[in-house]
Amino acid sequence: MLGTKKMFSIGDLSRRTRVKVPTIRFYEEKGLLPRPDRTAGNQRRYDETALKRLLFIRHCRDLGLPLADVVGLLSLEGASGTDLDRAHEIAEKQLADLRDRISRLQSLETELTRISKACDGKHDHVCAVLHAFGDHSECKGSHSN
Amino acid sequence: MLGTKKMFSIGDLSRRTRVKVPTIRFYEEKGLLPRPDRTAGNQRRYDETALKRLLFIRHCRDLGLPLADVVGLLSLEGASGTDLDRAHEIAEKQLADLRDRISRLQSLETELTRISKACDGKHDHVCAVLHAFGDHSECKGSHSN
């Protein structure tokens, strides 16, 4: 009854999740992953549950959630009612952030394009790129906060 | 002949550039701003040149340039020839990065929208949001690196 579950070393887990080994240990330290069992020689051994949890974390991180929010979501396991509202809220908030970021980046794109064109190929005496970088006044879209 | 230039305290500079006071000192420490003159009582006094330089830095930061690149650009003052190519190169590279970031964020937006809708308003027994966060398989656009 002792060898029934498949167990992974930290390296296996890393390969399967594409999360780096030191990062896994970091998540453990931060409480995102529970402390796993250890071999007699003190090496970590993980099971399927840990694998799923780590994939969940990774997915959240890919989506741009800060670890604090991931912790929040992880704490909702088996939750119901208002707790689920929390999850929904986190998703909504993240989406709003994301849209904001996208639109700000798009206005920067416009401006960078302008700057880059300002000195295309041949440059005159003084390159316009440097001027353009220093000059807010030419920006059409505002990127001030 | 000593009071001809307008001089700013660090707070004035901060207000004019919307760069926070500790950040200005940080830039000085990192060599992005030259060490300014001091009053008899050891307080920093800045002139127009410093103001312009700080605005330049701020603008670059707004555009998403890392400080290392800003240093690179600052070192090109009065440069010519291949040095100007460097400036142009930095702008191009930044633009490419930016476009990449935008497209990745857009695919995340698609997915987050899906996730958020998964549990819209009323939730059943188990909220789909949590499942969706953990589930890569439903993603259409890939956001793997």
Added chain:
DNA sequence: ACTTGAACCTCTAGTAACTAGAGGAATTAC
């Protein structure tokens, strides 16, 4: 001239989210 109060000084430490390296022990493959 004197007294507040705001703004300034330096220095240390903390933030997010890892990454890198040292020095050494355990595991695995042949």
Added chain:
DNA sequence: GTAATTCCTCTAGTTACTAGAGGTTCAAGT
């Protein structure tokens, strides 16, 4: 059995700041 690989802990570094402690200086009002 031994050699290569992987693992362990611990410390420190990264980026770009931000916050706080404890103390000094400046500017304005009286």
